[in-house]
Amino acid sequence: MSPTPHAMMPEATHDEAARFAHVVGLKNFLMRQLEPKWRTLVDEKLAPQLASEGRDAKEEYRALERSLARLGAYRTWQQLTVSAQEEMWRSVGECVDRQLPELERRASDSEAGGSVRTDPQFRPPRYLSTVDIHLMPGGYADDRGEGDVRQGAVFDKAAALYHMGRNGGELNDVRGHTLVQHYFDRFPGMTPQRILDMGCTVGHSTTAIAGYFPQAEVHGIDVGGALLRYARARSASLGASIHYSQQNAEQTDFADGSFDLVVSSAVLHETSFKALPRIMREAHRLLRPGGVMMHLEVPLRFDTASAWNRVRGLFEALHNNEPFWIGAQQADIAQTVRDAGFADVASGYQPAVRVADRAAEPRFTSTPGPVHVVWYLLSGVKR
């Protein structure tokens, strides 16, 4: 068996580990060997020809996509990209199912701290329930009842493959460290006592954040019971006592002014135009005066995306089941934050870090960069 980074991570056999390495390799091939050719065709061959007729390929990306879809090669690339994603979930699911009783036993035996509160009446919002996000069978909300941790184990194991190791390997915590670095960059004198992570999944970022503030009471909310049961046990095995509950970030049951710091990590692009202002208003309600809100997001904006990036974005939205992928890149989220009443609103790019350092020279910048090298950060203060 492979060494695991914490007690809950499913162990991979020799053959499972080989399949996982291969699916990463296949994704790498599709993304780094084939996709650049489509990019060249669209951005360097087709777009200039359209431009010579006074037309803008970026504006016509939907028609371009339809045109590309007439090519068998394009449809094959699309199908293989979907098949590789499905193969990842299938192979991870098989690995988890082989050891699920043992994982459930470990989750229930864990005596270390934290808590989990699920709600059998909970219904996830439409933007998370209409399709299985990222093609993960069952979606974030999949829950087979009391004691079930399957979706958490599947998500945790697959996440490192999904990010192809770029988010901190099997701990997948670079985004959590990067959020804390943003906090240190902007608010170097502050130390939160109560922290909420909205859309925490299995607590990848939540646990990393908790590590910097050992005195703080840390909460995480998400839509899936199986995710959250797994998250509690995972955090506990990493030495963090975190309180997880099954709630919608648009409307939680925490009291007004409950927190000093409210964060989310790559969650906003899984919501909707209607949900965004509600989430910001809820964060504002939950913060005490002087409290800080921070959201980390993918550093992509639709207005600066090339024609190919728009075509690729449409593929991501429709076929990797990311329905708000384009909407989120078009939304003026900073304005939504101001409208919710936040002051000192800042938006920009935070270089990804594996460890946050309060004493480090601030590196929060207005200069964009590639995904995983920088993250889009948006923060504000409740006055």
Add this chain to the structure above:
Amino acid sequence: MTELDPEGLVFRDDPSKRSAFFAGQADVGRLLGMITALTSEIAMLRARLDTHERLAAEGGFDRAKVEAYRPDATALAERMTDDQAMIGRVFKPLSDELDRLLEEPAVQKTLLETHR
């Protein structure tokens, strides 16, 4: 349907169904799914063979030793290179077709014509 709805969301025409890229030829999609799975099995077998060869060089192996074997960083890097080459060979017809499209002004012209 590729327009965002009022909530900024976009879904396939029938979100309950899997993506279908080969209208009227569902078998082509299934076949590509099977090739993807088959490639994964070949990769696993190649890794297993590599494990046998490396253990043989160290003096021998049995099933337990094979199951317990994990490649070190060097061996893993060699396997990844080997795997990329295998993937490149299996999917070469697709890669070649893409190269042809990039070099073929007539195809690009057709694309832009169908685009209008």
